[in-house]
Amino acid sequence: MINIINKYFSGELTSEEINLFLPEISRNKNLKKEFIKTQQLVAYIDLLSMKRDEEKARERLLQFMQKV
DSSP states (O other): OOHHHHHHHOOOSSSHHHHHHHHHHHHHHHHHHHHHHHHHHHHHHHHHHHHHHHHHHHHHHHHHHHOO
């Protein structure tokens, strides 16, 4: 299952695969734990990379704000 989580965060899943995967997270406690751990790790890595590249940080913030 960790492979599908990695594919999700790297943007390799199709929209159909995402629609099947996300509900599974709600049903499967172990998958949910792994998903959250990976999500936190991705966020931490992004934060570290933003500290090194201010322009990239601004770009990511704008991307985030557009999604919200």
